[in-house]
Structure formats: C-alpha cells, structure tokens
Amino acid sequence: MNSWKTHTPEGVLDVLENACAFKRRIEENILNTFKASGYFEVQTPTFEFYDVFDNDNGAVDQSAMLKFFDRQGRILTLRPDLTTPIARMYATKFGGVPLPKRISYAGSAFRDGDAVAGAIQKEFTQAGIELIGNSSAAADAEVIATTIRALLACGLDEFQIDIGQAEFFKGIMAQTGLDEETIERIRKLIDQKSFVAIGEIADGYKIDKDLKELILELPNLFGDIDVIEKIKSKPLGERARAALDNLIEVYGILKDYGFEEYVSIDLGMVQGLSYYTGVIVKGFTYGVGFPVCGGGRYDNLIGEFGEPTPATGIAIGIERVISALSHKKIAQEPLVVDTLVCGEVARGTAFKIAEGLRGSGLCVEMWLGGEGAEDYAKSRGIGGIVRVVDDETIDIVNLQAGEVTRTSIFDLLGGDGR
Amino acid sequence: MKTLTIALAKGRLAELSIELFEKIGLDCAQMKEKTRKLIFNDEKNGIRYMFVKASDVPTYVEYGAADIGIVGKDTILEEGKNLYEVLDLKFGACKMCVCGWADSAVPGGYIKVASKYPNIAREYFSTKKNQTIEIIKLSGSVELAPLCGLSEVIVDIVESGKTLKENGLAVLEEICDLSARLVVNRVSLKMKKDKIMDIVNKTREIIK
Numbered sequence: 001m002n003s004w005k006t007h008t009p010e011g012v013l014d015v016l017e018n019a020c021a022f023k024r025r026i027e028e029n030i031l032n033t034f035k036a037s038g039y040f041e042v043q044t045p046t047f048e049f050y051d052v053f054d055n056d057n058g059a060v061d062q063s064a065m066l067k068f069f070d071r072q073g074r075i076l077t078l079r080p081d082l083t084t085p086i087a088r089m090y091a092t093k094f095g096g097v098p099l100p101k102r103i104s105y106a107g108s109a110f111r112d113g114d115a116v117a118g119a120i121q122k123e124f125t126q127a128g129i130e131l132i133g134n135s136s137a138a139a140d141a142e143v144i145a146t147t148i149r150a151l152l153a154c155g156l157d158e159f160q161i162d163i164g165q166a167e168f169f170k171g172i173m174a175q176t177g178l179d180e181e182t183i184e185r186i187r188k189l190i191d192q193k194s195f196v197a198i199g200e201i202a203d204g205y206k207i208d209k210d211l212k213e214l215i216l217e218l219p220n221l222f223g224d225i226d227v228i229e230k231i232k233s234k235p236l237g238e239r240a241r242a243a244l245d246n247l248i249e250v251y252g253i254l255k256d257y258g259f260e261e262y263v264s265i266d267l268g269m270v271q272g273l274s275y276y277t278g279v280i281v282k283g284f285t286y287g288v289g290f291p292v293c294g295g296g297r298y299d300n301l302i303g304e305f306g307e308p309t310p311a312t313g314i315a316i317g318i319e320r321v322i323s324a325l326s327h328k329k330i331a332q333e334p335l336v337v338d339t340l341v342c343g344e345v346a347r348g349t350a351f352k353i354a355e356g357l358r359g360s361g362l363c364v365e366m367w368l369g370g371e372g373a374e375d376y377a378k379s380r381g382i383g384g385i386v387r388v389v390d391d392e393t394i395d396i397v398n399l400q401a402g403e404v405t406r407t408s409i410f411d412l413l414g415g416d417g418r
Numbered sequence: 419m420k421t422l423t424i425a426l427a428k429g430r431l432a433e434l435s436i437e438l439f440e441k442i443g444l445d446c447a448q449m450k451e452k453t454r455k456l457i458f459n460d461e462k463n464g465i466r467y468m469f470v471k472a473s474d475v476p477t478y479v480e481y482g483a484a485d486i487g488i489v490g491k492d493t494i495l496e497e498g499k500n501l502y503e504v505l506d507l508k509f510g511a512c513k514m515c516v517c518g519w520a521d522s523a524v525p526g527g528y529i530k531v532a533s534k535y536p537n538i539a540r541e542y543f544s545t546k547k548n549q550t551i552e553i554i555k556l557s558g559s560v561e562l563a564p565l566c567g568l569s570e571v572i573v574d575i576v577e578s579g580k581t582l583k584e585n586g587l588a589v590l591e592e593i594c595d596l597s598a599r600l601v602v603n604r605v606s607l608k609m610k611k612d613k614i615m616d617i618v619n620k621t622r623e624i625i626k
Contacts, residue, residue, distance in 0.1 A: 160608055160609060162608060192501065192502055192503045193502040193503065193504050193602070193607070194502075194503045194504070195504060195505065197503075197506075219504075222608070222611075223611065264608065266608075284604075284605040284608045284609050285605075285609070286420065286609055287482075288482065288605065289479075289480060289481045289482020289483070289603050289604070289605055289606075290481075290482070290604075290605065291604070291605065
C-alpha cells in the first residue's frame with residue numbers, strides 16, 4: 001500500500017520561511033490598517049458546530065464544508081468562512097455594547113473542493129472587517145474604503161473594487177412576478193453574463209416589454225457610475241430604485257474618501273443573494289483570475305443567532321493578494337542572519353554579546369559547538385562571525401572580505417560590556 | 419496596454435474561431451500555417467492565442483491563464499467552472515442526448531449510463547428525471563456500451579446521428595442544445611473591459 005506520510009493532502013500547503021515572512025508582513029499591513037480605523041482583532045475557533053453554518057442565510061453550500069464528529073456524535077465543521085462565526089460571537093457575547101461595533105480578524109478558512117484541481121486551495125487565509133449595528137450607506141462606504149486602504153498598504157495599486165446591490169435584482173424580479181425557480185435560472189444566467197440565454201428565457205414569459213429590456217440589459221450594466229444614469233429612466237419599482245439610490249450614495253461617500261478611481265459599478269452582480277441584503281463588493285486586480293476580496297451587507301445573518309442586527313463587511317484573500325504582488329514582481333526580501341556567534345570557551349560572554357547585538361536590531365545565531373562554523377556561515381549566507389577568544393577578547397571574522405579583526409567586547413558593545 | 423490571451427479548443431472549433439476572428443479584423447495568418455507551435459503572438463493588436471485541449475479551455479479561463487476562451491457548451495457544462503459565458507457563437511451546433519436501442523425508451527429505475535460526460539449525465543438524471551443511476555465513464559466510442567451490454571443507455575453528443583443509426587441506436591431523449599461559446603474570465607472582463615468588450619461586440623455583430 002502507498003504511504004502518504006511524506007505528502008500533504010490536496011489543497012493544503014507548507015509555507016516555507018521566506019514565503020511565511022512575506023505572508024506575515026501582508027497580514028500585519030492589513031491588520032494594522034484595520035486597527036487604525038478602530039477595527040480590533042478577535043479570534044474564533046477553527047471549528048464549530050455544523051449548525052452555526054447551516055442556516056437559511058448561509059453563504060457556503062454544505063457540500064463544500066469539511067465535517068467531522070465529536071464524542072456525542074454532533075457534527076463539527078472546519079469554518080468555511082469567518083464572518084458567520086463572528087456573527088455568532090457578536091450575537092452571543094457582545095450584548096449591549098455601544099454601536100456601531102467594529103471587528104477585524106485574520107485566519108484560515110476551509111472549503112472542500114475539486115480534488116483533481118489541486119491548485120484550488122482547501123485551506124486559505126482571510127483577513128477582514130465587520131461593521132455591525134449600522135445600516136447606513138456610510139457604513140458600507142467605510143468598509144470599502146478601509147479595504148482599499150488595506151490593499152494599498154500591501155503594495156497593490158492597480159485594482160478595482162466593484163460594487164453592486166442585491167436588492168436591485170431582487171426588486172426587479174419581484175416586479176416580474178415570476179416564480180422562484182425561473183428567477184433562480186435568470187439569476188444564474190445573469191451571473192454568467194450569458195446574454196443570449198437570458199433573452200430566450202425572457203421571451204418565454206409574459207413580462208412587461210420595458211422590464212424585459214432591462215433584464216436583458218442586466219449583464220451589461222457594469223462599468224463606471226454612468227451605468228446607473230443609463231437605466232434611471234427605466235420602469236423601476238420602489239425597491240430597485242431605492243437600491244440604486246443607495247449605491248449612488250455609497251459611491252458619493254467613496255468619492256469624498258478620494259477613492260473613486262478604484263470603484264466601479266456592477267449591477268449584474270447576483271452571487272450569494274440569499275446571504276447579501278444590500279451592497280455587494282468584489283475586488284479585482286491583474287495577475288489573479290479570482291477576486292482578491294469580497295463581501296457586502298448581510299442584515300439577516302446575526303438574527304440567526306440572536307437579536308437581529310444589520311452588518312456589513314469585507315474579507316481579503318491573503319494568498320490572492322500575495323499572488324497579485326508576485327505578478328507585479330514586488331520583491332519578497334529573503335530572510336538573512338547577520339551574525340554567527342561562536343563562544344564555547346567563554347559561554348557567558350558569548351551569550352551577552354549575542355543579546356547585545358540582537359538588542360541593536362541584528363539577527364544573531366549561536367553556534368552550537370564543534371567544528372565547521374565558518375563553512376556553515378558561508379553556505380548559509382551569514383555576513384560575519386564573532387568568535388569569543390576569552391572573557392574580554394573577540395575576533396570579528398568578515399566572511400565577505402576574508403578579514404579577521406581582533407577587538408574587545410567593550411569596543412563591540414560599547415560601555416563596559418556589562 | 420495589457421496583452422489579451424485567448425484560449426482556443428484545438429481542432430475544428432479552433433479553425434472556425436480563426437475564421438471568425440479574421441472577420442472582425444484580427445490577424446490570424448500565422449496560425450493557419452502548419453506548425454506545432456501552441457502559442458501565437460499578434461503583437462500589433464496585443465493578443466496572444468493559445469491552443470489547448472477542449473476540455474481544458476474552461477480551466478485556463480477560470481484561473482485567468484487565458485482571458486477569453488472559445489469552447490463547446492458541452493465542455494462548459496461538464497467542467498462546471500465559474501466563468502462568464504458571454505456569447506453563443508452558433509457554430510459547432512449539435513445536441514446532448516440520451517441514446518439507446520432504436521424503438522425503445524429510457525428504462526426507469528436503477529440503470530447504467532455510459533458517457534464521456536459524467537457530470538452532465540448525473541445532473542440530467544438526478545435533477546431533471548429524479549432517477550438514481552450508475553455512471554460509467556468512458557473516453558470514446560461510447561456507442562459500444564449498449565451494444566455489448568455495458569450500459570442500458572448512453573449520454574453523448576449527437577450531430578448527424580449517423581453513427582447511432584449504423585449501430586442500431588437512436589436518440590431517446592434530448593438533454594440540451596450545444597454550440598460554441600465565448601467565455602471570459604471573471605476578473606479579466608473587469609480589468610480588461612474595453613479590449614474584451616470590443617471583441618465581444620464586433621463578434622456579436624457578425625453572428626447576428
């Protein structure tokens with residue numbers, strides 16, 4: 001039988017040191033940006049009861065969740081997203097806090113996918129924010145602006161944030177009076193921007209002519225803010241019109257943030273409509289075939305766990321940001337060790353020197369004893385060796401220049417060396 | 419200006435696609451020469467063409483390795499990728515059908531279905547017909563399966579129906595119409611909108 005012990009399962013990865021350092025830096029840039037706007041980080045468990053994710057307003061299909069059992073036979077699930085656990089946490093732990101409540105997070109999420117296409121990651125890292133307890137356009141705009149700032153802080157500049165409105169499509173469909181099944185078919189086709197097939201469906205039903213034209217036009221309604229102007233004259237019901245007004249308001253606020261260059265409109269954004277109740281957001285950039293961030297308003301989710309509370313939020317896909325950055329050839333600086341300290345003859349002094357150098361910001365490794373320190377340092381790319389000769393004397397070996405300088409511990413660390 | 423990458427399904431579809439692109443004023447001359455090259459650059463228009471296996475076109479486009487792809491609807495349905503399917507190019511028209519012995523009907527109950535398209539077959543029987551079946555995945559000459567008793571029926575593409583007839587088989591049920599489609603990566607449509615919509619709109623005019 002094959003042994004799998006030297007492999008990782010499809011869809012999960014080891015992250016090696018340089019990549020790991022880069023990933024941490026990206027996460028820190030993002031979390032610091034969030035924190036600076038009052039979004040403080042929380043952590044939720046990596047797995048939860050399946051019931052948490054099994055609700056009418058869920059964002060993830062159950063077949064995409066990785067499940068197992070606890071000792072009582074209850075179903076547990078590796079979290080497929082981080083927003084749902086935060087909604088649960090908020091509803092059960094934050095009773096009576098002043099609103100709005102700002103929360104940020106960073107962590108792994110898990111989704112089971114196509115086992116053959118190993119490149120689709122089953123474990124991926126998301127960092128995001130939730131703004132809870134406020135249903136205004138200002139809240140949606142703040143979340144979008146904060147996300148834009150976070151992407152900029154990572155070093156991305158050529159990206160585009162698309163905003164749509166779940167209520168727009170729902171409103172228009174309510175006007176048609178079509179049954180749910182047909183609406184779902186139309187939704188799928190609009191989601192695929194399948195211009196022709198939508199026409200075929202629309203022709204098969206008795207729908208008002210102007211309304212039909214509008215539905216046919218839906219996949220086309222993306223681009224700059226003008227697309228909204230284009231359809232204002234159409235026979236929109238109150239619900240669809242309110243959705244457009246809301247988008248215009250959000251766009252206006254983003255303009256005041258000075259971010260309009262990053263923002264576009266897509267009225268044909270109709271994914272996850274059972275989950276989103278207002279603004280929907282997706283971010284795109286060059287070099288990644290998938291959105292780098294996504295989110296929107298989900299006013300019905302927190303109510304699944306307690307007091308109904310409006311909320312809006314966006315998550316950034318860390319791995320996708322990293323692949324966009326590597327496409328931009330943004331250098332991932334390799335990790336380096338500055339100095340190797342060898343000092344078996346006077347160990348206490350050697351430790352003091354190492355700590356002293358670390359205190360001044362250098363990365364210092366200790367040689368653990370025996371022969372071969374110089375060869376190790378050279379092949380590891382370490383710039384120099386500090387060799388302790390006795391309690392006061394040291395040799396500084398500059399490996400690049402091949403020079404050895406004898407000096408004292410006081411000269412190296414300054415002061416009297418204590 | 420960013421280069422646009424177009425993935426074409428090797429074979430007949432690629433030939434028809436090249437014809438189409440020439441009609442909308444793109445330069446495809448180098449692709450018509452006999453060569454084993456897989457990538458062609460049209461530097462004047464900033465377009466790169468790639469020839470890939472038909473069933474891989476949706477994958478290239480989903481990942482954004484190609485911005486645009488031309489591929490049959492059968493492949494799109496079977497691969498189930500997350501793409502924009504913006505145009506029906508009308509060529510390569512045929513049907514996805516359930517076929518079996520002529521003058522018979524698709525048996526009910528638990529039957530064996532052989533197909534090159536297991537996902538389409540499963541979806542059709544389980545969702546549309548609410549029938550639990552066993553799928554036997556084959557890679558070619560699917561018509562053989564009912565003839566030698568491997569399966570009761572097959573799910574396959576039918577163009578003229580000639581192969582079926584010569585083997586005593588016939589179309590029992592039609593699943594859907596198929597033809598070549600223009601698919602676009604979800605990010606590319608946004609990030610390279612002008613260039614892509616230019617091709618889409620010109621193509622739409624021609625196939626009208």
